[in-house]
Amino acid sequence: MTLFGLAIQERFAAARQIADAVLFEGYVLYPYRASAAKNRMRWQFGVLVPPAWGQSSGEHHDQRTECLIEPRADANLSIELRFLHAQRRTVQQVGPDGGFAAVDALELPDRVLVPWDEGVEERVELVLPVAASAGAGLVLPFDRAEHEETEDVELDDRVCGRLVRRRARIEGEIRVRTTEIPGPYRTLKLTVEVANTSGWKPDPGVDRDAALPYALVSAHVLLGLDTGSFLSMTDPPEWATGAAASCANLRTWPVLVGERDDVVLSSPIILEDHPQVAPESPGALYDATEIDEILALRTSALTEREKREARGTDARAGAAVDLVDSLPPEVWDRLHGTVRALRENTGPSGASGPTTLIEPGVPGEQGESGEPGTDRPWWDPASDAGFDPAADRVLVDGRSIGAGSRVRLRPGPRRTDAQDLFLHGRDALVEAVLHDVDGAVHLAVIVDGDPGADIRRAQGRFLYFQPDELTLLEDA
Known part of the structure; x- marks a missing residue:
C-alpha cells in the first residue's frame, strides 16, 4: 500500500x-x-x-x-x-x-x-x-x-x-x-x-x-x-x-x-x-435520501424506553437520538426548509426586484410572497385558472400530445439524473400536461409495466419530461 x-x-x-x-x-x-x-x-x-x-x-x-x-x-x-x-x-x-x-x-x-x-x-x-x-x-x-x-x-x-x-x-x-x-x-x-x-x-x-x-x-x-x-x-x-x-x-x-x-x-x-x-442538515441520521426535518420530528417523539433501546442497539444510533434531543430552536427553524432556486421578481412597473433565498419558518424576515418586506406575489395566481392538466395539449413535431397519448421516452443529454437515462426507449402513457410559472411545459407520464402505476396515479407522483424528450406513438 x-x-x-x-x-x-x-x-x-x-x-x-x-x-x-x-x-x-x-x-x-x-x-x-x-x-x-x-x-x-x-x-x-x-x-x-x-x-x-x-x-x-x-x-x-x-x-x-x-x-x-x-x-x-x-x-x-x-x-x-x-x-x-x-x-x-x-x-x-x-x-x-x-x-x-x-x-x-x-x-x-x-x-x-x-x-x-x-x-x-x-x-x-x-x-x-x-x-x-x-x-x-x-x-x-x-x-x-x-x-x-x-x-x-x-x-x-x-x-x-x-x-x-x-x-x-x-x-x-x-x-x-x-x-x-x-x-x-x-x-x-x-x-x-x-x-x-x-x-x-x-x-x-x-x-x-x-x-x-x-x-x-x-x-x-x-x-x-x-x-x-x-x-x-x-x-x-x-x-x-x-x-x-x-x-x-x-x-x-x-x-x-x-x-x-x-x-x-x-x-x-x-x-x-x-x-x-x-x-441545513444537523448531522448523520443514516437516511440521506429522507428529509432531515421528518426524521428529527419522528426521533424526538420516541419514548424514553425506545431511546434506551436505540442507545443499546448501536453507538451511532444513540448519537443520532442524542443529536435530535440537543437541537436548539434555531436549528429546528432552519430544518423547516430553504428554497435555493434563484428567480427574477418583476414588480408592477416591470422593474426587476431583488432575488432572494427563502427560508420558511423564520418569522418576520419576509412577506408571504417570499420577497422581503412585501406581500407582492412573484407570479399571478389568477393565471393558474387558464390551465387544465387533464385537457391541455402541446404540439411536438406538429402532432398534438396530451393526457392519454402514448409516447416513447428519449431523455436529452441535458438531463443530469442518470436514472432518467435508464428509461431511454421505454414507452409510457401521458397523464397530464403541466405549465410552470416560468412558462415551461412538462408532461407527466407513467412508464409501461410500472408495478406501482396505480399508487402513482392515486398519489399524483409521476415522472416528468419535456416535450422534446418524447415521441408520439398513438393516441388512446
Whole structure:
C-alpha cells in the first residue's frame, strides 16, 4: 500500500462528506432500534458477497466503474476503496456461577444491549502511475484479518455482562486498467473493478445473515488524479458522447465531486455530478435520501424506553437520538426548509426586484410572497385558472400530445439524473400536461409495466419530461 500525497488527501477529505452519506445510507434507520422490522433486513446498497454465496443467491460479488479521464504526462491515479465490515456483536450476562452466558437483551438504566451487527469502516488506499495500468492492467489484492474482542459491561461498579465482537476474514481484489480512446484529445477509458474473492462456503440452509460478515458492505470507490481531470458521464462534451456511452458501469455510478473535476465518487446509489449535503442538515441520521426535518420530528417523539433501546442497539444510533434531543430552536427553524432556486421578481412597473433565498419558518424576515418586506406575489395566481392538466395539449413535431397519448421516452443529454437515462426507449402513457410559472411545459407520464402505476396515479407522483424528450406513438 502507498500513502496518499497531502494534496489528494485534502481533495478526498472534501469528497468523503458525500461518500459517508453513501457508506452509512440505511446503516440503522428510524426508529433506530434493532427490534424494528426495517432494521432486520439491512444493507441493501453496494453489498459484494463471497462468490459462493452469490452463485446460490443471485447477489453479486463484484462491481465495475468505467469513466473517461484526461491525464497529463506522468499523472498518478489515487484509489480509495471504502466499505463496511460487518462485526457480529453478541451480548452475554454474568450468571449465578460467575460465568458468562449469551442473552437476547441486557437491561441497563441508560440502555438496553441486544445482539447486533456493527459496521466497521474499512479503507484500501492505493496510488499508482496511470501509465502502469495500460494494456492488461493491474490486479491488486487486499485482505482484512479475522478479529475478536470483548468489552466488559459494568453496573454499580461490578461487571454484569460483556459484549463479544467478532469479524471474519475478508479477501478481495482491485483491478485497474486504461484504454486509449480515439478522438481529438488524449483521453483514456479508466476501468476499476472491485471483487470479493473470499473463499467462504455457505452451509446448506443458511440465510443472508450468514454471508454478511464475509461481504464488502456499501462498497464504493473514490478516484483522484494529481494532474488531469475526469469527464462527466451524465453530461460529457459533445466530442466524447460516444466514448462515454461505451463505458459500462455495473452496480455503481461515477459522478464528479469537488470543484476541479479531478475527483470522482463511484457510488452504488445514483447521484448527480457535484452532489452536496444540505447545509441545513444537523448531522448523520443514516437516511440521506429522507428529509432531515421528518426524521428529527419522528426521533424526538420516541419514548424514553425506545431511546434506551436505540442507545443499546448501536453507538451511532444513540448519537443520532442524542443529536435530535440537543437541537436548539434555531436549528429546528432552519430544518423547516430553504428554497435555493434563484428567480427574477418583476414588480408592477416591470422593474426587476431583488432575488432572494427563502427560508420558511423564520418569522418576520419576509412577506408571504417570499420577497422581503412585501406581500407582492412573484407570479399571478389568477393565471393558474387558464390551465387544465387533464385537457391541455402541446404540439411536438406538429402532432398534438396530451393526457392519454402514448409516447416513447428519449431523455436529452441535458438531463443530469442518470436514472432518467435508464428509461431511454421505454414507452409510457401521458397523464397530464403541466405549465410552470416560468412558462415551461412538462408532461407527466407513467412508464409501461410500472408495478406501482396505480399508487402513482392515486398519489399524483409521476415522472416528468419535456416535450422534446418524447415521441408520439398513438393516441388512446
